[in-house]
Every structure is written in C-alpha cells, then in structure tokens.
Amino acid sequence: MTLAFDLILCLMIIGTAASALLMRNALAAIVFFIVFGNLLGLAWLAMDAVNVAMAEIAIGAGVTGVLLILARQRLMALGDDLVCDEMPGWLRAGALVACAGFAALVGAAVLSVAPSDDLGGPIAALMPSLGIENPVTGVLLAFRAYDTLLETFVLLGALVAVWSLAPGTAWPHPPATLALTEREGHGVAAAFGRLLLPLALVMAAYLVWTGSDLPGGAFQAGTVLAGGLIIAVIGGAVLWPRGDNRLLRVALVLGPAVFLTIGLAGIALGRFLFYPPGFEKALIVAIEYSLALSIGVTLALQLAGPPVTPDHKG
Structure with a gap:
C-alpha cells in the first residue's frame, strides 16, 4: 500500500x-x-x-x-x-483529554515493542506439529486455547443473560413475527432468504475448513451463518424454534461442550487441552465446526431477542 x-x-x-x-x-x-x-x-x-x-x-x-x-x-x-442532551463543554474537553491520553499510552506501548520480539518465528516453528498452516487458528485453538474456550462460554452466557434478565417488553415484536408481512417486500425477502441460507451454510462450512491453512475459522463462519439465518427468518423461509426445543439447545451448547470435552480428555494424556499426536488437525477441525454452529445460532438468537414460548404459534 x-x-x-x-x-x-x-x-x-x-x-x-x-x-x-x-x-x-x-x-x-x-x-x-x-x-x-x-x-x-x-x-x-x-x-x-x-x-x-x-x-x-x-x-x-x-x-x-x-x-x-x-x-x-x-x-x-x-x-x-x-x-x-447537549454535553457541557468541560465534559467534552475532559473526554478529549482522556481519549488522547489513552491513545498516547497505546501508541507508546506499540512503539516500545522491538521488531526482534516478534512471536511469528516461534509460532511458525510449532505449527507443523499441529498439522495446520494458519497461525491464527493455531494460536486460538492450541497456544492460547484457554482464552478461546472461555470466550465461547462468555458468548453463550450473554445469550442466557439476555433471555433471563431482559424484560419481554424490551422487544416490540417476538422472534416469531420477524418475517415481513408487507406484500411489496415479502416476495423479494422470501426469495432472497431461501437463496441466502443455503449459500451461508456452504460458505460457513468452507470458512471452517479453509481456516486450518488460510484465513477463516469458526467465528467468521458463525457470523456468516447467523446472517443467513436472520435473513431467512425475515423472508419467512424458516421459523424460529421454541425456546424449549431440544435441537436448539443442543446447537447452542454443542461448540463449548465439544471444546471442553476434548480439553478434559487431554488430562489423561498429561494436561488440559492437549491434542494427541497425529490427531491434532482432526480435533481442531471438529472443535471449529461445532463452534461455528453454536456461534451462528447464538448470534442469531441474540439479535432476535427473547425465546419463542409455547404460546407463539408457527
């Protein structure tokens, strides 16, 4: 550039x-x-x-x-x-000073890191043992897998918090009524939803698979899947499942559960989140696919609001 x-x-x-x-x-x-x-x-x-x-x-x-x-x-x-309301001048000036100070601290911290401190070399040397080539996936699921595991539970916990704490009146419409009812836009939205959801599924699967060696991964795939689900619901191509639907709950917990199970199984081999030699890539891909499904469903449901109750028909 x-x-x-x-x-x-x-x-x-x-x-x-x-x-x-x-x-x-x-x-x-x-x-x-x-x-x-x-x-x-x-x-x-x-x-x-x-x-x-x-x-x-x-x-x-x-x-x-x-x-x-x-x-x-x-x-x-x-x-x-x-x-x-109009913000007082002194408050604007204080916010400006605070932001400028924070930016200066971040800049000083970045500039203080010497080029020789780059971790790319040590990480690249460890990648062949995982059977994958994308260093980002290696860092997220091997070298700092603890953080990634906690992030998946934080995302699921955010959805539980929305469902449990937010009052139903905070949403003017339940998820079951997200589909467009206007005649002018319903046909286009319905056709687009039926087309986009299969494409989103294929793209999400591709992003997970290619994420082992190229840019991609579970979080990007889950976002694509969530977008496809939302558009499909708005177009009326699919309906939201009820909150007590077992398949829905399995989809929500599948990713964190698979991640945690594989991590606990590694204890038998020496430590938590240890991948047995020869099975590293297979286990990482299994975690990524299960996480992509859970992330996609979780993000879509967070956008939709409270769960559909047995009172909602359809």
Whole structure:
C-alpha cells in the first residue's frame, strides 16, 4: 500500500469515528459506526491481517451494526425520542483529554515493542506439529486455547443473560413475527432468504475448513451463518424454534461442550487441552465446526431477542 492511501485511510477512520461519536441523530451515528468498522477492516487487510479484517467486518461492523439498528427500533417503540442532551463543554474537553491520553499510552506501548520480539518465528516453528498452516487458528485453538474456550462460554452466557434478565417488553415484536408481512417486500425477502441460507451454510462450512491453512475459522463462519439465518427468518423461509426445543439447545451448547470435552480428555494424556499426536488437525477441525454452529445460532438468537414460548404459534 502507498503512503498516500494509508494516510487517506487513517483520516477516514478518524473522521468516521468522530462522526459516530458526535452525531446527535442515532441512525446517522450507527451508519457512521458501520462505515468505521468496514474501514478498520480495510486497515487490517492493508497490514496483511486477513483473519482480523474478516472478523472486524463481519462482527465489528456487520453483527454489531445490526444490533444497534434493532436497539434503536426497540427504544423508539418504547417511546424514547433518542435525542441526546447537549454535553457541557468541560465534559467534552475532559473526554478529549482522556481519549488522547489513552491513545498516547497505546501508541507508546506499540512503539516500545522491538521488531526482534516478534512471536511469528516461534509460532511458525510449532505449527507443523499441529498439522495446520494458519497461525491464527493455531494460536486460538492450541497456544492460547484457554482464552478461546472461555470466550465461547462468555458468548453463550450473554445469550442466557439476555433471555433471563431482559424484560419481554424490551422487544416490540417476538422472534416469531420477524418475517415481513408487507406484500411489496415479502416476495423479494422470501426469495432472497431461501437463496441466502443455503449459500451461508456452504460458505460457513468452507470458512471452517479453509481456516486450518488460510484465513477463516469458526467465528467468521458463525457470523456468516447467523446472517443467513436472520435473513431467512425475515423472508419467512424458516421459523424460529421454541425456546424449549431440544435441537436448539443442543446447537447452542454443542461448540463449548465439544471444546471442553476434548480439553478434559487431554488430562489423561498429561494436561488440559492437549491434542494427541497425529490427531491434532482432526480435533481442531471438529472443535471449529461445532463452534461455528453454536456461534451462528447464538448470534442469531441474540439479535432476535427473547425465546419463542409455547404460546407463539408457527
């Protein structure tokens, strides 16, 4: 990338971030936030961090942007005008100083790391023993698998918290009524939903499989799967299962359960989350596929809100 492109991209990132923070119109702020996430994805891509770029665009901009739009709709349905009061000047100045100080600390920390401290070499030397070539997958599922395992349970816990703590009145419509009813848009949404869901399944399966050696993985695949499910439900191609559906609950816990089971089985061989020699890639791929399903279903259900109860028909 040229220096001019890098400078323009940095200015656009700073500009969209400032716009998202300073806009008083909630919808405009959300739009700038989504653009900000996509620009960050381009920045990661310019630094050859393809995995991070995919995650940023899919989760940081895509899923989070949809969540913010749905949150805005729900707040408006509850009577909130979403108009912010004018912030005092002293508070603006204090926030600016705090953000500038934090940015300076982060910059100083990054610049203090010498190029010779790069962990790429030691990680690359360990990758052949795992039978995979993507260092990101190796780090996430082998060298810092504890963190990744906890992240899967945090994601599941977030859904449980939404279902348990959020009042039903926080959602103007239950998930069972997400399908479009307007005649003008229903046909297009239905056709698009029927087309997109199979494509999302194929793409998710591909992202998991290729994630062993190339950019991809369970989190990116799960995000794609969640997007396909949401579009399919809006188009009426599929219906939300009830909250007490056993298959739904199995899908939610499958990924964390498989991950934890394989980790516990490793204790018999010496330590927690130890992969037996010769079975490393097979176990990692099994974890990735189960996680992709659980992540996709969990993200989709978090977007939908409270679970469908036996009272909802269809």
